[in-house]
Amino acid sequence: MPGPWGAVLYDTVTTHVRTTPRRRSFRHRGYLWLVDLDRLPPVPRPLRPLARFRPHDHTLDPTGGAPTIRQDLQRYLARHGVRLGPGQVLMLTQARSLGHVFNPLTVYWCRDEAGSPLCTVAEVHNTYGGRHRYLLPPDPEGRGESVKDFYVSPFFPVDGRYRMVLPEPGQRLHLTIHLERRGGRAFTATVRGTARPAGPAALLRAAATHPFATWAVSLHIRYQGARLWLSGLPVHPRPTTGPSRPAENPTPTEEVPTP
Template identity: 30%
Template sequence: MRGLAASLAAGEVRRIPAQTTHARRGGIRHAFRYHVDYMILCPETARPRQLFSIDRLNLASFHSRDHGGPRGQGRGAAWAREVLGEAGLDTAGLTIALITQPRLLGLWFTPVSFWLALCGDDLLAVIAEVNNTFGHRHSYLCHLPDFAPITPQDEMVAQKVFYVSPFQRIAGSYRFHFDLRPDRFGVRIAQIDGAEGLIATMTGPITPLRSRDLLASLIRRPGGAARVLTLIFWNALRLRLKGARYQSPPPPPAQEISR
């Protein structure tokens, strides 16, 4: 039986029916838990399916321009290989995979996607590609010294430099934990700003992408990107009613990547 990286490199696309949680720390507490549909694929080799297309409209689809570079002008896996190469990782022979939410009926928005650099089934690096609702994007490159394989026990730290929530300062740091297995993916991100901050998680099984599952997801969680944005704005309203102070968005960082 082929490993995950080999299957993705051979063109398979897999689904991650995930659960995401957010828990805000500090003076104003707030938490939520939702189910969200992600997928994992190798953009360089992924093959379309009956209800899933590459760079074409379908029930579900992946569009290269959505990822890897400025919003709407993405270069896909070529961008990820370039970023990793500039950081010192030779990507020749590596599988570059992406975990993201697909477009549904052409609509797209996802708060965060994850580029994975895989040597066999060893995870060598992750690029967390973060989007806010103001049209901006910033990415955080996570890896260990000398690009040693990342295990669930490893913690990687990055300074927060990007405006995500209007109710949190651009301050403190992110602490990333990744758990990639052949049949499961998990990420835990703790944002620490003194006594303030939040803990966000996303976990789910890695399963085959089947047409019946795509249809079932659309029925259970209709709306795709519209649903994601509605949930974001709904929780923003809840925070505002709890007394959280709104902070206007500054310009995005001049630097595209935090390393």
């Protein structure tokens, strides 16, 4: 149900449930965009402070080596033996708003030229400046698994497996990610949402309902991480090499493989 901008906005509720070594849960509300990478929303200039889709915010090469989000994704898929060609890519993400964006998770649903599902890509950002993608094969129910090999939270080491349920959304958005570690399920994150066509009125409504939404995500993650740290939960050191290498921000954060 794309609106006048060829995109969809989802009012979302994100829930995180940690089960080990200490049970803790929280939820927060916000909104996400579902956009076609070949038809990014033509947001008029007066509204661009509320929504911008810059390649720098959504690519693995933060230096700007890829001129578009699609080209960066296409290069990534080619390195993994997947030929995207002219197929469609839908991206679920937050747009830059009021000068800030942080996407714990961006999801790409890729189809081939004939319109058949090709793959799903789950792109995870951590609060230390790191970015990493998990490539999942097509599945009728959106299910996929991957070894966890990216440092997200200082309260979990880089081990275990992600079990993801990421069906392509329609009127409803329903995503689930489980972190399975030795001994059982350690963490679950879900995102639920309801769609409405994206256009000027919908964007203004979303911004009014969830002001400073992108800032709120970052602050909420840091707040929850600080609570866990103050409660005495042990911290696992960050790797010094590879895709999980640390950046400059030392603030403890909660495990955030979903937005």
